[in-house]
Amino acid sequence: MASQGGDLAGKRILVPESRDLDLFAGMMEQHGAETIRCPMVKILDLDDPSPARDWLDRLLAGGFDDIILLTGEGLRRLMTVARGMEREADVIAAIGRTRVFVRGPKPVKALREIGCAPFKSAPAPTTDGVIAALADEDLTGRRVGVQLYPGNPNEPLLEAVRTRGGTPWAVTPYRYANDSETGSVEAAIRDMAAGRIDFVAFTASPQVRRLQEVAEACGLADAFREGFARTRIAAVGPVVADAVVAAGGTVAVSPDSTFHMKPLVNAIRRLLTEGDGSGRA
Structure with a gap:
């Protein structure tokens, strides 16, 4: 649930994290974001x-x-x-x-x-x-x-x-192991394509691959490409950023040096507060 104010207020952020899902989503919700929790990958x-x-x-x-x-x-x-x-x-x-x-x-x-x-x-x-x-x-x-x-x-x-x-x-x-129901991943892909998600915050490269796999299996490859290209993407570090680029996306923001969840949240906040030169706040 989003808080009433904050520099992420009014932003819908897709959170594919699994193990620390509540912690990561909560960090953004504290700053006003509406998070869409869609865990992608479980470690076994x-x-x-x-x-x-x-x-x-x-x-x-x-x-x-x-x-x-x-x-x-x-x-x-x-x-x-x-x-x-x-x-x-x-x-x-x-x-x-x-x-x-x-x-x-x-x-x-x-x-x-x-x-x-x-x-x-x-x-x-x-x-x-x-x-x-x-x-x-x-x-x-x-x-x-x-x-x-x-x-x-x-x-x-x-x-x-x-x-x-x-x-x-x-x-x-x-x-x-795939953690999320395919239906919720499908819905996330459709929401991205329709412009209903402001950010995707990736914390691991298998999350990117899972999105691609579901898109291809469900006949949503075109919607995935369109949505991935139009949605701003945050990557926790260079390995994740490489996976995003390989999938056809562009990384809008990533932490400068410390590749953890809190610096990623702060990087998203800075981008939204300062603007990215695209005309989008």
């Missing part, structure tokens, strides 16, 4: 945790010299598997003995939750950023555990490890 444990267990067994046996963490969720899901193996403390100790490279602030936070710290953070929270962080590293003979996320085998990152002499061992410790 693996149906078969054996690949994650095998990866952790290798870690526990001293099989990794370095670890690359792309997401905080990935580390948390690995720790869930470790608890199931009754080896949580051992896994934490093993992580503490390795050099840990991270893509961004979320894996840093997850590391701190278990009392560990990164060896090096990527200069930008993207695959290219991680590759840049590895650029000065000699990985000759080093064994590198790489935590990936669903739907992206990330061959460029694995190849970057190989190019520097390392041997990558990849694991994807969780999966995505």
Whole structure:
């Protein structure tokens, strides 16, 4: 529910977030926005945790010299598997003995939750950023555990490890499931095409893909293209922004450096308060 006043008053904002939906929507509602809650993607444990267990067994046996963490969720899901193996403390100790490279602030936070710290953070929270962080590293003979996320085998990152002499061992410790009913996603696509949504606030790239998938499956590809092109889009960071552009959209606003929900809300507020040069407030 929107509050009576605020610099987002009168704006209808589509919120595809799942895990922190109420928190994120509430941040915008505090500033007057009317939010349309349409959760797109749910994060789930693996149906078969054996690949994650095998990866952790290798870690526990001293099989990794370095670890690359792309997401905080990935580390948390690995720790869930470790608890199931009754080896949580051992896994934490093993992580503490390795050099840990991270893509961004979320894996840093997850590391701190278990009392560990990164060896090096990527200069930008993207695959290219991680590759840049590895650029000065000699990985000759080093064994590198790489935590990936669903739907992206990330061959460029694995190849970057190989190019520097390392041997990558990849694991994807969780999966995505569609969280929203197709009907609510269809309605969001039609609302965008009709100009009834002022902003879409994306916090993860799978949300963009889910919109596309539903549009194509329901015969709404043209409506999606039209709506995506006409609706202002907020992206929480560069990975999400790339997904938006790939889908044919234009990112109207994104946080400058801190890629979290609160800075995203503040960036939307600034754009609406200051104007974007398009004549739209």
